[in-house]
Amino acid sequence: MDEKLLEEESLKAEILIEALPYIRYFSGKYVVVKYGGSAMLDSDLQKNVIRDVALLKLIGMKPIIVHGGGKEISKWVKLSGKEPEFYNGLRVTDKETMEIAEMVLFKVNQELVAMMAQQGIKAVGLSGKDAEMMKVEKKEVPGKDLGYVGKVKEVNTDLLEALIEDDFVPVISPIGLGEEYAGYNINADDTACAIASALNAEKLVFLTDIEGVFIDPEDKSTLISEMDLTQAHEFVDKGVVGGGMLPKLKNCIEAIENGVARVHILDGRLDHCLLLEFLTQKGIGTAILKDPIF
Ligand SMILES: Nc1ncnc2c1ncn2[C@@H]1O[C@H](COP(=O)(O)OP(=O)(O)O)[C@@H](O)[C@H]1O
Numbered sequence: 001m002d003e004k005l006l007e008e009e010s011l012k013a014e015i016l017i018e019a020l021p022y023i024r025y026f027s028g029k030y031v032v033v034k035y036g037g038s039a040m041l042d043s044d045l046q047k048n049v050i051r052d053v054a055l056l057k058l059i060g061m062k063p064i065i066v067h068g069g070g071k072e073i074s075k076w077v078k079l080s081g082k083e084p085e086f087y088n089g090l091r092v093t094d095k096e097t098m099e100i101a102e103m104v105l106f107k108v109n110q111e112l113v114a115m116m117a118q119q120g121i122k123a124v125g126l127s128g129k130d131a132e133m134m135k136v137e138k139k140e141v142p143g144k145d146l147g148y149v150g151k152v153k154e155v156n157t158d159l160l161e162a163l164i165e166d167d168f169v170p171v172i173s174p175i176g177l178g179e180e181y182a183g184y185n186i187n188a189d190d191t192a193c194a195i196a197s198a199l200n201a202e203k204l205v206f207l208t209d210i211e212g213v214f215i216d217p218e219d220k221s222t223l224i225s226e227m228d229l230t231q232a233h234e235f236v237d238k239g240v241v242g243g244g245m246l247p248k249l250k251n252c253i254e255a256i257e258n259g260v261a262r263v264h265i266l267d268g269r270l271d272h273c274l275l276l277e278f279l280t281q282k283g284i285g286t287a288i289l290k291d292p293i294f
């Protein structure tokens, strides 16, 4: 090997060695990855994320993917001749929209499962209907009927634990089993929070379309790399975060309060975002931690 190449290879080996403490720490632990939004629109982006998840699995972690697909659902709702309707970030879901959502989410789910297979990982696609894994009640909000939108009431982790024990990676779509055994549409961030909480996961990662939480999203120097629960509550109460980041941050808070050790919001568009977060000291994006940061 010529000297330059040897140097490069040695640097790569050095990087692997530096990752060792993180590999050791997370090995055998549940890590939930929420993948959705604009960050999953492109199939090359999807392949990158799936490759990272495959690596996390191969080095001993127990990953669970919860996916979204809101943009794809909207596309098909439009193609059916309807205008997608949202109320406080939640899709108003009538019977026809629910049918479209189930079809689209099934397609997205199976594409991710196939991508995992391509990386040599046995993944299993599930919705909350499977083995009655995720039971929901109708989500009630004042002044509006959201239709078939569910609020997670109960997660039964038996099936998930059994699958993971048998070396499978669950890929979960945000559909719950509601009244009269009907499918209900659940926001994918809420789903990830419920699954991570029920599993007492070590880490929950939201992959999104922005680098993390900003004090001012227009000013990239205001990225918050770590916040504790008190700060997170302040950000919500004082209206620092808006748009889709508001329910996301609320979910982070809920997950931590339910026992998830650490929650992260990071840019799913960035190459190797998961490896950078899991296997480097500094990590990327915004970490929301239970204990105060001094
Ligand atoms: N303070 C903030 N920091 C970061 N993002 C914010 C903030 N306030 C509002 N946002 C918006 O939240 C969006 C992320 O939420 P959302 O679009 O729901 O993500 P996803 O579709 O990936 O679930 C960002 O693209 C950004 O426009």
Ligand SMILES: CC(=O)N[C@@H](CCC(=O)OP(=O)(O)O)C(=O)O
Binding pocket: 035, 036, 037, 038, 067, 068, 069, 070, 071, 073, 089, 090, 091, 101, 149, 150, 174, 185, 186, 187, 188, 189
């Ligand atoms: C009730 C509700 O709004 N459900 C969402 C479920 C998909 C989702 O949340 O997808 P992203 O994470 O990609 O946005 C929807 O129908 O769009």
